[in-house]
Amino acid sequence: MESQSPKDITDYYKHLSLFWTDIIHLMASKPQALTSMGPMRAFASNSKKISTELIQINENLMEFNKFVTEYYKQLSETWSEAQKKVNVKAPDVPHDVEQMESFKRIWIDIFDNDFTELFDSEKFGENYGKLVSKELELTKHWNNISNVILQSVNLPSKEEIDEVYKEIHSLKKRVTKLEIELKKKKETKNEGSVKNEK
Amino acid sequence: MKSESKFDPKLIEELIKFGKNIIDAPKLVSAPDEISLEVTPHDIVQEIDKTRLLHYRPLTEKQHKTPLLISYALINRYHILDIQPEKSWVRNLLSQGFDVYMLDWGSPTSMDKYLDFDDYVNGYLDSSVEFIKDETSTEKISLQGYCTGATIATAYTTLHPESVKNYIATAPVIDGWRDTTVISNLAKHMDVDKMVEIIGNMPPEFMYYCFSVLKPFEQGIEKYVNFFKNIENKKFVDNFLRVEKWLGDTPPIPGALFRQWIKDIYQDNLLIQNKMYVGGSHIDLKKIDMPIFTQVAVGDHLVSPECSMPLHYAVGSEDKTLKMYPTGHVGMIASSLSQNKVLPELGKWLAERS
Numbered sequence: 001m002e003s004q005s006p007k008d009i010t011d012y013y014k015h016l017s018l019f020w021t022d023i024i025h026l027m028a029s030k031p032q033a034l035t036s037m038g039p040m041r042a043f044a045s046n047s048k049k050i051s052t053e054l055i056q057i058n059e060n061l062m063e064f065n066k067f068v069t070e071y072y073k074q075l076s077e078t079w080s081e082a083q084k085k086v087n088v089k090a091p092d093v094p095h096d097v098e099q100m101e102s103f104k105r106i107w108i109d110i111f112d113n114d115f116t117e118l119f120d121s122e123k124f125g126e127n128y129g130k131l132v133s134k135e136l137e138l139t140k141h142w143n144n145i146s147n148v149i150l151q152s153v154n155l156p157s158k159e160e161i162d163e164v165y166k167e168i169h170s171l172k173k174r175v176t177k178l179e180i181e182l183k184k185k186k187e188t189k190n191e192g193s194v195k196n197e198k
Numbered sequence: 199m200k201s202e203s204k205f206d207p208k209l210i211e212e213l214i215k216f217g218k219n220i221i222d223a224p225k226l227v228s229a230p231d232e233i234s235l236e237v238t239p240h241d242i243v244q245e246i247d248k249t250r251l252l253h254y255r256p257l258t259e260k261q262h263k264t265p266l267l268i269s270y271a272l273i274n275r276y277h278i279l280d281i282q283p284e285k286s287w288v289r290n291l292l293s294q295g296f297d298v299y300m301l302d303w304g305s306p307t308s309m310d311k312y313l314d315f316d317d318y319v320n321g322y323l324d325s326s327v328e329f330i331k332d333e334t335s336t337e338k339i340s341l342q343g344y345c346t347g348a349t350i351a352t353a354y355t356t357l358h359p360e361s362v363k364n365y366i367a368t369a370p371v372i373d374g375w376r377d378t379t380v381i382s383n384l385a386k387h388m389d390v391d392k393m394v395e396i397i398g399n400m401p402p403e404f405m406y407y408c409f410s411v412l413k414p415f416e417q418g419i420e421k422y423v424n425f426f427k428n429i430e431n432k433k434f435v436d437n438f439l440r441v442e443k444w445l446g447d448t449p450p451i452p453g454a455l456f457r458q459w460i461k462d463i464y465q466d467n468l469l470i471q472n473k474m475y476v477g478g479s480h481i482d483l484k485k486i487d488m489p490i491f492t493q494v495a496v497g498d499h500l501v502s503p504e505c506s507m508p509l510h511y512a513v514g515s516e517d518k519t520l521k522m523y524p525t526g527h528v529g530m531i532a533s534s535l536s537q538n539k540v541l542p543e544l545g546k547w548l549a550e551r552s
Contacts, residue, residue, distance in 0.1 A: 096206035104420075111415045119380040119411045129387030136389070136396045143396065162311075162398075169312035172247075176321065 010062070014055055021051045046148045057141045060134055067131035074124055082114040219429045227435050230443040235277040238289050240300075244329045248304030249322045251329060252276075257292040262552035264363050265297040265334050269323060269354075271345035272455070273405055274448045276302050278532050279344070281440050285532045287541065294545040296552070297334065301326050301347075305449035311398040313452035315459070316477030319353045327354075327361050338363035340548060344531065345369050345501060349463060352509065353476050356485040364551045365486060366544065368493045369501045369527055370509055374464035377505035379498075380411050385464035394457045399450035409445065412499055441528070470508050484514040489551050491544065492520045495530040519547060 025048045086107050094100040118124050147157040156164075244251040268288075270276040279287040279300065291298050301323065306313065330339050341362050343351025348370030355362045374382060393400065410418065428434040451459075468474035474481040492510045494503045503522065510520040521543060525535050 095204055095209065097208050097212055100209055100212075108415045108420050112413050115411075115414055116380065120378070120383050122383075125383040125387040128384060129389060133389045133392055136392050140396045161308075165309050166312055168309070173317075 010059060014059070017055050018052065021048055046152060049148050050145055053141045053144050057138060060137045060141065064131070064134040064138060067127055067134055070127050071131055074118060074127065078114050078118045082111045085110045085114070216426060219426045223426060223429050226429055228439065230439050230446070233439055233443055235281070235440060235443060237280045237283060237286055238292065243333070244326065246322060246325055248306060248310070250302040250304060251326045252300040252302060254288055254292055254298045254300070256297065257289070258295045261295050261297045262549060264336060264338065264340050264552040265299060265330050266291065266340040266342060266548070267299045267301065267326060267330055269301050269341065269343040269347040269351040270303065271347040272303060272451050273346060274444055276300050277444050278528065281444065281532050282437060285537060287531050287536065290537055290541040291545065294549065296548065299326070299330055303449070306399055306452045308398050311394070311453035314454035315353065318350050318455060319357065320477050323350060323354045324358065327358070331361065340364040340366070340552060342366035342368060343370060345527070346371050346459070349459065349469070352469070352483070352486070353481050356481050356483060357476065357479055359485055359487060362488055364548060365488055365490045366493070366548070367490065367506070367509055369495060369498055369530060370492070370506050371463060371501050373467065373470040373505050373508040375467040376508065377464070378502045379500060381408055381500060382464055382505070384408060385460050388460060390457050390460040394453035398453050400453065400456040402448045402450055405448045470512060483509070483512040486513040487515050489517040490515045491547050493530060493540065493544070494520065494522045495525050495527055496522055497525060498527045500527040
């Protein structure tokens with residue numbers, strides 16, 4: 001038996017799941033139409049979209065976990081390196097107020113320096129960028145699922161609301177432009193009438 | 199057998215006192231929500247969408263002829279420039295006889311996600327400048343930009359040099375590739391298109407994350423230890439809570455504006471290369487030919503000096519001044535140093551040209 005990569009296995013299960021979701025959806029569409037009515041009809045007919053999104057969420061979660069693990073690995077490695085440096089620089093337990101103050105100063109300075117070096121590094125920036133990107137993809141799937149629910153109760157989806165926002169923004173720009181042109185015309189007209197009076 | 203404690207009793211005393219301070223804190227100190235950040239009296243003279251133009255009431259009988267408009271940053275609110283009477287940037291300028299206006303960008307909502315650089319530069323900022331010119335019957339004003347507000351003000355000054363008599367750039371975000379801060383590292387690796395497409399505006403939570411990675415132990419632990427240690431020091435506590443409240447109130451940034459800011463400044467670095475466009479117009483820094491005063495903080499961990507200073511060398515002005523101060527991003531505008539050194543120097547420079 002050939003060894004399969006994790007990606008092949010994921011693709012196999014994704015295909016398997018989609019296949020059965022599609023088949024069940026097709027097989028069930030007639031009885032579903034018969035039994036669903038009113039607002040719930042839209043939800044029933046869009047339910048396939050929810051299963052597709054859930055499958056993709058699962059895929060994204062695997063990627064997300066990879067980057068989140070790396071994120072915490074980088075933090076914990078930096079922590080233990082910084083702690084080692086503190087142990088070398090301040091090996092004794094502080095016994096009085098002065099010693100405690102200087103120990104605290106050493107601890108904070110070393111930890112701040114080491115963590116700033118990490119946050120400034122290419123490896124941190126790259127991993128953090130990918131982590132946020134995966135988080136955004138998860139949010140997108142959640143948005144898509146919410147849209148299915150919104151449509152089932154005849155409410156506008158995020159995309160439809162965005163269209164309205166875009167239209168308002170463009171209209172506002174046009175109105176401002178017209179107002180400026182009108183103001184300029186008025187000023188020119190006023191200047192003209194002042195000249196005529198003279 | 200006699201047992202001896204190795205610890206100095208004073209240390210134990212300090213720890214007990216610290217614990218007592220934590221317990222007593224709610225009895226001694228107001229909750230941040232109960233504190234008002236409005237300090238110097240002002241009038242709201244113009245409102246467009248969510249933006250407000252504030253006009254501060256004068257503190258001197260005579261005032262310099264040229265009014266000053268401050269374009270505050272897009273991160274947090276304008277209150278830091280007027281955080282408390284003895285550290286107020288605005289109040290200091292008023293007492294030096296300047297006529298001060300401030301542009302408050304407000305708090306954008308999802309509806310504002312399509313607002314872009316053009317809206318901010320040629321819309322809100324230009325409308326404020328035009329309003330002040332009409333109101334004060336002057337042809338030109340002095341303009342000050344702080345942090346990201348200076349990026350907007352810089353773009354404005356190149357496009358409308360006829361309206362700006364003097365330009366003051368305070369910790370301006372200009373050369374993204376030279377910026378050595380953690381913020382620029384995160385910005386360079388950000389998929390900003392995806393963020394804007396999926397979320398819309400830049401959420402405040404992202405900004406709070408950025409704050410948390412700046413000196414995390416000094417800012418996340420030491421600062422609060424000092425707060426509880428000094429809980430009986432009214433002046434210290436008042437200042438601490440005001441700054442904390444200001445830090446915890448950052449509005450979202452409109453998606454389209456945020457996208458262009460991250461791409462053009464941090465990722466492609468177009469502004470300093472004179473390759474940036476706003477509303478279809480070319481931003482050429484050489485067009486800044488009026489007197490310019492650039493203020494940079496050596497210890498700035500939000501906008502590094504290397505990111506701000508190139509503006510001084512890129513502009514076309516002959517009358518230009520670059521000042522560096524031994525402080526940080528906030529220290530430059532709201533500290534004893536700003537009151538005793540930064541503002542007197544700025545006031546002198548501006549008075550000679552106003």
